[in-house]
């Protein structure tokens with residue numbers, strides 16, 4: 045590992061001042077589960093690492109503010125899994141957080157880090173897309189909000205400047221709740237990155253939101269307004285072509301060592317139908 049400076053600001057303003065001062069030469073550290081590997085392998089060589097963990101304004105890490113559930117940059121997966129508000133309003137996010145790495149990883153890995161890292165296999169990306177989450181980004185000259193769908197660009201690429209800091213990820217607690225379920229496919233049980241990540245959500249208006257990842261450069265969100273998928277009375281035969289059309293943008297890499305592209309494409313509708321069934325069952329339980 046190459047040597048680097050280490051700073052632990054106590055406020056968001058201090059962190060932003062450091063980012064402003066060092067720009068490209070700085071790297072933010074939250075849980076470090078991705079960054080430390082990158083530093084060790086010399087894939088990244090920042091001159092300064094800015095650790096967020098002492099920033100008091102980012103605690104408590106999960107809070108309800110004006111009809112939104114706010115996950116600050118310090119919210120880690122195990123806190124998300126255990127939070128009753130998440131279980132009630134956004135169970136698919138709890139399901140996704142619960143399969144990230146191992147318990148040791150989940151105690152460190154943040155939701156914000158999972159999205160900022162820009163991995164196409166990030167488990168939390170599909171539920172955040174389905175629930176319509178937003179990323180709140182702070183810089184010296186102000187704050188901006190970006191839909192997660194616009195924030196994610198491609199492998200390792202997100203809409204974030206070197207001088208900017210993600211302070212939170214927020215999900216609206218909608219008046220039209222989305223009943224959703226998360227599922228994924230891995231090579232083996234236990235710690236593994238997914239060959240497919242998938243979340244499906246239905247709401248009372250008959251809209252179905254499907255998001256899937258690990259089968260292309262970024263996780264994708266597709267919306268069906270026909271009502272067929274969300275209709276509990278519609279047959280599997282009626283749903284199959286609609287579901288298949290929602291996966292037309294999947295483009296798994298032939299170079300991936302996790303699963304062949306044909307297998308991934310064949311498994312997408314299987315996982316999609318499974319998550320859709322669970323989402324429809326959950327519709328009777330949405331708050």
Ligand SMILES: Cc1cc2nc3c(=O)[nH]c(=O)nc-3n(C[C@H](O)[C@H](O)[C@H](O)COP(=O)(O)OP(=O)(O)OC[C@H]3O[C@@H](n4cnc5c(N)ncnc54)[C@H](O)[C@@H]3O)c2cc1C
Pocket residue numbers: 071072073074075076077078079080081117143144145146149152153154155156157158159160161165166167168204208209210211235236237238
């Ligand atoms: C053994 C192991 C297993 C894993 N398994 C999975 C898995 O099953 N599923 C999965 O999705 N991931 C998995 N991961 C990846 C990783 O744990 C997640 O991506 C994690 O959520 C990253 O969060 P972090 O807080 O550790 O981020 P960090 O490593 O601290 O940061 C990651 C990147 O995001 C940037 N960043 C972090 N926070 C901010 C912020 N607030 N503002 C601006 N930039 C920021 C950092 O500069 C860095 O570039 C695994 C990792 C390991 C080591």
